[in-house]
Amino acid sequence: MLDAAVKVFSRRGFHAASMDEIAEDAGISKPMVYAYLGTKEELFVACLHREGTRMMQAIAGAAAPDLPADDRLWRGLRAFFGFVGAHRDGWAVLYRQARGEQPFARELATMRSRLVEVVAGMLDHALRAEGREIAAVDLEVVAYALVGATESLADWLADHPDADPEKTATRMMNVAWLGAAQLLHGVTWRPPAD
Amino acid sequence: MLDAAVKVFSRRGFHAASMDEIAEDAGISKPMVYAYLGTKEELFVACLHREGTRMMQAIAGAAAPDLPADDRLWRGLRAFFGFVGAHRDGWAVLYRQARGEQPFARELATMRSRLVEVVAGMLDHALRAEGREIAAVDLEVVAYALVGATESLADWLADHPDADPEKTATRMMNVAWLGAAQLLHGVTWRPPAD
DNA sequence: GAGCATACCTACTCGTGCGTAGGGTTACGC
DNA sequence: GCGTAACCCTACGCACGAGTAGGTATGCTC
Numbered sequence: 001m002l003d004a005a006v007k008v009f010s011r012r013g014f015h016a017a018s019m020d021e022i023a024e025d026a027g028i029s030k031p032m033v034y035a036y037l038g039t040k041e042e043l044f045v046a047c048l049h050r051e052g053t054r055m056m057q058a059i060a061g062a063a064a065p066d067l068p069a070d071d072r073l074w075r076g077l078r079a080f081f082g083f084v085g086a087h088r089d090g091w092a093v094l095y096r097q098a099r100g101e102q103p104f105a106r107e108l109a110t111m112r113s114r115l116v117e118v119v120a121g122m123l124d125h126a127l128r129a130e131g132r133e134i135a136a137v138d139l140e141v142v143a144y145a146l147v148g149a150t151e152s153l154a155d156w157l158a159d160h161p162d163a164d165p166e167k168t169a170t171r172m173m174n175v176a177w178l179g180a181a182q183l184l185h186g187v188t189w190r191p192p193a194d
Numbered sequence: 195m196l197d198a199a200v201k202v203f204s205r206r207g208f209h210a211a212s213m214d215e216i217a218e219d220a221g222i223s224k225p226m227v228y229a230y231l232g233t234k235e236e237l238f239v240a241c242l243h244r245e246g247t248r249m250m251q252a253i254a255g256a257a258a259p260d261l262p263a264d265d266r267l268w269r270g271l272r273a274f275f276g277f278v279g280a281h282r283d284g285w286a287v288l289y290r291q292a293r294g295e296q297p298f299a300r301e302l303a304t305m306r307s308r309l310v311e312v313v314a315g316m317l318d319h320a321l322r323a324e325g326r327e328i329a330a331v332d333l334e335v336v337a338y339a340l341v342g343a344t345e346s347l348a349d350w351l352a353d354h355p356d357a358d359p360e361k362t363a364t365r366m367m368n369v370a371w372l373g374a375a376q377l378l379h380g381v382t383w384r385p386p387a388d
Numbered sequence: 389g390a391g392c393a394t395a396c397c398t399a400c401t402c403g404t405g406c407g408t409a410g411g412g413t414t415a416c417g418c
Numbered sequence: 419g420c421g422t423a424a425c426c427c428t429a430c431g432c433a434c435g436a437g438t439a440g441g442t443a444t445g446c447t448c
Binding site for chain 1: 207209265268290293295332335336338339340341342343344345346347349350360362364365366367368369370371372373374376377381382383384385386
């Protein structure tokens with residue numbers, strides 16, 4: 001039942017999707033949708049919630065906290081891209097639609113910031129292991145960038161149905177980890193004097 | 195006049211924004227908006243177009259093609275984040291709203307892919323200078339990731355009004371260039387045997 | 389000052405889609 | 419066979435907002 005909603009929302013976008021179409025696609029009538037899942041917003045939030053939870057679980061399940069940082073990153077990425085590859089509709093709802101729609105931006109932002117936190121925590125952990133430390137803001141920003149890059153590749157993956165999630169994850173590692181590893185070893189880039 | 199539209203669109207989103215509000219905000223009445231700028235879609239496209247062109251020009255003006263790759267990247271990023279910092283509304287319209295709205299996704303995707311192309315071209319150029327070459331797909335994907343990371347930081351910047359665009363650009367360089375430089379030197383990451 | 393055009397506004401029509409009221413149908417108890 | 423209760427549908431009310439029709443004021447020509 002939620003499946004139908006996710007499908008329609010992903011095809012049409014939140015606003016353009018009509019409850020009539022969702023009901024029809026689910027094989028029932030509109031009042032039933034209202035009876036079971038409430039208003040359109042509640043329905044969308046329910047979709048968001050389910051897809052988000054599934055995704056988080058997929059990632060958390062793959063990236064155990066006791067692994068070394070690079071391995072954790074790799075497993076997490078692989079799980080993430082695997083999820084997106086398998087649930088392209090879900091990803092479209094979660095990321096493309098919710099963004100910009102005021103009522104859901106908050107919901108999405110929460111999930112995203114949890115991700116950012118996890119990544120930042122990972123970096124911080126790895127840094128401390130190397131005996132280094134950098135400001136919390138910097139960590140957050142780097143984590144933000146990594147999450148953004150990953151989302152961007154997820155989009156790319158969603159638009160290329162033949163692409164291999166595993167390979168995409170490898171590419172992401174090449175971008176992310178090589179840079180992050182440099183940072184961990186104390187190599188930084190500074191703006192030229194000008 | 196477009197300014198009012200950009201402001202309202204950025205606050206409300208495309209659908210939630212009413213022509214009445216835009217007209218009121220611009221200090222004129224609705225029929226005038228229609229007389230000067232046509233339908234709501236045309237109006238939005240006009241906003242998109244103006245902000246997009248401004249942004250592209252800001253970047254292109256800063257990153258001359260004859261500079262070395264790292265310098266070009268740095269100047270381009272600095273110009274980009276400077277632009278976002280100065281036109282937060284514009285960025286919100288351009289990126290947050292247009293995404294997901296079917297009719298404008300194309301417009302946005304075009305702009306984005308032009309950016310990706312430029313970045314990929316830059317990487318390719320730098321690679322050839324090093325006597326290396328990698329598959330075009332890989333280049334595209336790496337460029338995609340970099341663009342995604344940059345957009346993500348732009349969002350961060352838009353949500354943190356006190357943040358310094360210059361500093362944000364520096365952070366982006368640290369994530370992007372350190373990783374890219376590794377790639378350019380032939381260092382790559384490979385998945386563990388498992 | 390009469391005729392005319394330009395610039396603008398108020399007040400409407402009309403389509404669309406969310407949410408619901410009220411009616412039909414099947415299954416079960418008596 | 420008849421009451422009734424659970425379930426689901428068709429068909430509507432209603433609000434909101436895009437786009438427009440027709441009227442009013444200001445300035446310009448002769």
